[in-house]
Amino acid sequence: MSRVFNFSAGPATMPLPALQAIQEQLLDYGEAGMSVMEMSHRSADYQAIIDEAEALLRSLMDIPDNYHVLFLQGGATLQFSMVPLNLSKGGKLAYVDTGSWASKAEKEARALGYQVETLASSADDQYTYIPDLGDQDFSDYDYVHITSNNTIYGSQYASFPDTGGVPLVADMSSDIMGRPVNIEDFGLIYAGAQKNLGPAGVTIVIVRQDLVPESLDQTPVYLKYATHTSKGSLYNTPPTFAIYSMLEVLRYWDKVGLETVYQRNQDKAKLLYQAIDDSDLFHNPVRKEDRSLMNITFVTGDPDKDQKFIELAEKEKLMNLKGHRSVGGMRASIYNAFPLEGVEKLVKVMKEFEGMQNEN
Ligand SMILES: *Cc1c(COP(=O)(O)O)cnc(C)c1O
Numbered sequence: 001m002s003r004v005f006n007f008s009a010g011p012a013t014m015p016l017p018a019l020q021a022i023q024e025q026l027l028d029y030g031e032a033g034m035s036v037m038e039m040s041h042r043s044a045d046y047q048a049i050i051d052e053a054e055a056l057l058r059s060l061m062d063i064p065d066n067y068h069v070l071f072l073q074g075g076a077t078l079q080f081s082m083v084p085l086n087l088s089k090g091g092k093l094a095y096v097d098t099g100s101w102a103s104k105a106e107k108e109a110r111a112l113g114y115q116v117e118t119l120a121s122s123a124d125d126q127y128t129y130i131p132d133l134g135d136q137d138f139s140d141y142d143y144v145h146i147t148s149n150n151t152i153y154g155s156q157y158a159s160f161p162d163t164g165g166v167p168l169v170a171d172m173s174s175d176i177m178g179r180p181v182n183i184e185d186f187g188l189i190y191a192g193a194q195k196n197l198g199p200a201g202v203t204i205v206i207v208r209q210d211l212v213p214e215s216l217d218q219t220p221v222y223l224k225y226a227t228h229t230s231k232g233s234l235y236n237t238p239p240t241f242a243i244y245s246m247l248e249v250l251r252y253w254d255k256v257g258l259e260t261v262y263q264r265n266q267d268k269a270k271l272l273y274q275a276i277d278d279s280d281l282f283h284n285p286v287r288k289e290d291r292s293l294m295n296i297t298f299v300t301g302d303p304d305k306d307q308k309f310i311e312l313a314e315k316e317k318l319m320n321l322k323g324h325r326s327v328g329g330m331r332a333s334i335y336n337a338f339p340l341e342g343v344e345k346l347v348k349v350m351k352e353f354e355g356m357q358n359e360n
Contacts, residue, residue, distance in 0.1 A: 002317075003016075004317040004318070004319045005317060005318050005319065005338075005339070005341075005342035005345060005346070006319050006320055006338075007318065007319065007320045007321050007331070007332045007333050007334070007338070007342070007346075008319070008320040008333060009151055009152075009174070009195070009295060009320075009324070009331060009333040010151070010173075010174065010192070010194045010195040010200075010333070011194040011195075011199060011200050012194065012195050012196075012333055012335050012337070012338075013335065013337045013338045014198060014199070014245075014249060014337050015249060015252045015253075015336075015337040017252050018198075018245070018248040018249045018251070018252045018337075019248075021248045021251070021252075022244075022245055022248050029045065029244075030045065032045045036049065036240060036241055036244040037240070037241045039240065041234060041237050041238060041240050042234070046240060049240075049243065049244050049247055050071065050232070050233065050234070050238070050243055052247055053071070053243055053244075053246060053247040053250060054069050054071075054233075056247065056250040056251065056254055057069055057204070057250060059254075060177065060250065060253060060254060060258055061177065061181075061183060061206075062183060063183050063206055064183060064184060066208060066209050066210075067183060067206050067207060067208050067209065068205075068206070068207050068208075068209055068212065068225070068229045069204070069205075069206055070204070070205040070206075070207070070225065070228045070229065070233050071202050071203070071204065071233040071238055071239070071243050072202070072203045072204075072205055072228060072233070072238075073201070073202070073203065073238070073239055074203060075192045075200075075203055076101070076171055076173045076190060076191065076192045076203060077104070078203070078223075079105075079171070079190040079203065079205065080104060080105040080107075080108035080109070081108050081109075081112060081223070082205075082223050082225070083105075083109075083143075083145065083169055083188065083190070084108070084109040084112055084114050085112065085216070085219055085223055085224075086211075086212065086213060086216065086219075086223075086224065086225050087142060087143050087167065087169065087187070087188065087211060088114055088142050089142045090142075091115070091140065091141065091142045092115045092116070092117055092140055092141050092142065093109055093114050093115065093116045093117070093141060093142055093143060093145070094116075094117050094119045094138065094141040094143070094144040094145065095109065095116060095117070095118055095119065095144075095145045096118075096119050096120050096121075096131065096133065096144070096145065096146045096147075096161075097118050097120070097121035097122070097123060098121075098122055098127060098130055098131070098146070098147055098150050098153075098155060099122075099127045099147060099150035099151075099152055099153045099155070100127075100150075100152050100153075100324075100326060101147050101150065101151060101152070101171060101173070102145075102146070102147040102150065102171070103123075105145060105147065105171060106118065106145070109145075117141070119133060119136070119144065120132075120133055122155075126153075126285065126327075127150060127152075127153040127155065128153065128155065128285045128286050128287060128290075129155065129286070129287040129290050130155055130156070130157055130158075130287075130290040133161045137164070138163045138164055138166040139164070139165075139166060141166055142166075142167075143166060143167040143168070143169045143187060143188075144161065144163045144166055144167070144168050144169065145169045145170075145171070146160070146161070146168065146169070146170050146171070147170070147171045148160070148170045148171065148172045148175055148181075149172070149173075149174045149175035149178070149292050149293075149294050149295065150174075150292065150295075151173065151174040151195070151294075151295050151324075151333075152295075152324040152326060152327060152331075153286065153295075153297065153327065154284070154286050154291065154292045154295040154296055154297035154331065155286050155287075155290045155291065155292055156175060156290065156291065156292035156293060156294065157290075158289055158290065160181075160185055160186075167186075167187025167188065167208070167211055168185060168186050168187055169186070169187055169188045169189075169190075170186055170188075170189050170190075171190060171191070172189050172190070172191045173190070173191045173192045173195055174191075174195045174196065174294050174295060174333075174335075175196065175292070175293070175294050176189070176191040176195075176196050176197060176204065177196055177197065177253070177258065177261070177336060178196055178261075178262070178265055178293055178294050178335065178336055179262050179265065179293065180258070180262060183206065186206070186208075187207070187208050187211050188205065188206065188207040188208065188211060189204075189205070189206040189207075190203060190204065190205045190206075191203065191204050192204075193242065193246050195294075195333075195335055196294070196335045196336050196337075197246050197249055197250075198242065198245045198246030198248075198249045199242050199245045199246070200242065201239040201241070201242030202238070202239045202242040202243050202246060205225070205228075207225060207229075209229075212225045212226050212229055213225075213226065214226055221235075222235075222236070249337075253336070261336050264336075264340060265293045265294070265334070265336065266293065267340060268293075268334045268338065268340055268343045269291070269292075269293045269294075269296065269334065271340075271343050271344065271347060272296050272332060272334070272343050272346065272347065273291060273296065275347040275350055275351070276296075276298050276350075279350065279351075279354055280354070281300050281305075281353070281354045281357055282298045282299070282300060282350060282354070283298060283299055283300070283301065284296065284297060284298050285297065285299065293334075294333065294334065294335055295331055295332070295333045295334075296331065296332045296333075296334065297323060297327070297329060297330065297331045298329060298330050298331075298332075299323075299328070299329030299330065300329075303328060305357070306323075306328065306329050306330060308353075309321075309330065309350075309353050310322055310330065312349060312352075312353055313346070313349050316345065316349050318342070318345060318346055318349060320333075321346075332346060
């Protein structure tokens with residue numbers, strides 16, 4: 001086996017023990033005599049899988065009983081419209097613009113015809129910081145939407161705004177379970193699984209029960225949270241294999257312990273930021289207090305040099321370090337499953353490359 005260090009932003013590295021567990025049971029899951037892929041979503045075997053996935057997510061993230069946990073399809077992108085469709089009460093909706101995904105979420109709400117306000121934006125400085133919302137009064141809004149970690153720009157909320165009882169909605173696609181959060185600070189959290197939780201195909205929604213409207217006229221059935229809360233995410237065929245694969249990831253994190261995972265995330269990020277800050281060649285553009293633990297961006301300032309560095313890194317089996325096409329440079333996505341050794345190797349190759357530049 002020759003696995004590389006995969007810095008991909010998503011779909012991303014999964015824990016090897018979880019992949020092995022999936023492999024071992026691929027043809028015959030437990031005593032079912034069939035693959036999970038071949039199982040009816042109405043079978044007892046599958047019910048046990050989805051129940052365990054929900055129970056583990058609840059215990060790992062400490063999700064209170066008055067919150068629903070849903071496994072949906074359509075990615076975070078479908079949540080951009082499901083959130084306003086379900087949570088709007090006819091008033092104004094507030095969005096904080098901290099990057100491309102945040103702005104896409106806001107655009108979708110506008111496109112649906114809601115009255116949307118941009119509370120704050122860091123677009124004025126290429127999204128290199130998280131704007132401070134200060135002491136505003138949020139009571140005019142039906143909810144406040146934020147993106148907790150900005151996957152493309154590499155910034156992250158160090159602490160969350162206090163919206164004074166107005167539901168805070170967070171797109172946590174790229175940092176869910178990457179650090180402890182207090183679920184009760186949020187009305188709704190959503191995340192595609194393919195960054196920090198498993199393979200692509202399943203989207204997690206954690207929503208406070210009282211926020212789910214019972215009847216929503218004119219709304220397509222799949223787009224109503226109530227459709228799924230009333231059927232335990234089994235209204236229609238769910239992404240069965242993606243949910244199962246996520247379960248193997250959760251089983252593994254449960255063994256390791258999320259405190260350990262969080263400590264490792266801090267160690268990995270510290271090592272890489274230190275190397276960037278110590279370097280005369282590489283630079284991270286994000287304001288220090290807003291730097292992401294999960295996606296670390298860096299540039300030399302010269303696109304040719306960036307490209308040469310990426311090529312050298314690939315020779316060393318450090319893959320997918322190219323920054324998002326909209327920003328260029330480099331981006332190291334180091335989610336929960338990404339090993340410290342990969343970051344150590346990256347730092348070594350960065351030093352080598354800088355040495356080579358100095359010789360020229
Ligand atoms: C990746 C990502 C998305 C898009 O997710 P899809 O599952 O592809 O729809 C949205 N928001 C954030 C913060 C992301 O990182």
